Amino acid sequence: MPIVVRIDVELARRKMSVGEFAERVGLTPANVAVLKNGRAKAVRFSTLEAMCRVLGCQPGDLLEYVEDDVDAPQAARR
Numbered sequence: 001m002p003i004v005v006r007i008d009v010e011l012a013r014r015k016m017s018v019g020e021f022a023e024r025v026g027l028t029p030a031n032v033a034v035l036k037n038g039r040a041k042a043v044r045f046s047t048l049e050a051m052c053r054v055l056g057c058q059p060g061d062l063l064e065y066v067e068d069d070v071d072a073p074q075a076a077r078r
Contacts, residue, residue, distance in 0.1 A: 004064045007036045010055045024054045 011021055018036070022029045027047070034040050048059055055061070 002066055002068050003038075004066050005035055005038055005040070006062055006064055007032070007051070010057055010061055014055060016055075021051075021054060025050045 007021075011018065018029050018032050022032045025032075025047070027035075035043065048062070051062060052059060
């Protein structure tokens with residue numbers, strides 16, 4: 001997937017647990033795990049805003065675009 005979520009990096013920099021982060025943002029720890037592991041299909045701007053407020057960062061600190069290798073065979077990308 002071309003969008004990589006970097007929540008774990010920002011949490012580690014602040015020495016903040018997933019539980020504390022989830023509580024302060026207003027998410028369940030399970031939903032934070034979905035975001036962290038790149039399984040989320042979308043993120044509401046209000047959620048992104050809350051994450052940035054809690055972590056004191058910019059959206060670009062949490063989300064990164066990584067181009068897919070378009071020359072790789074389909075089976076190798078899975």
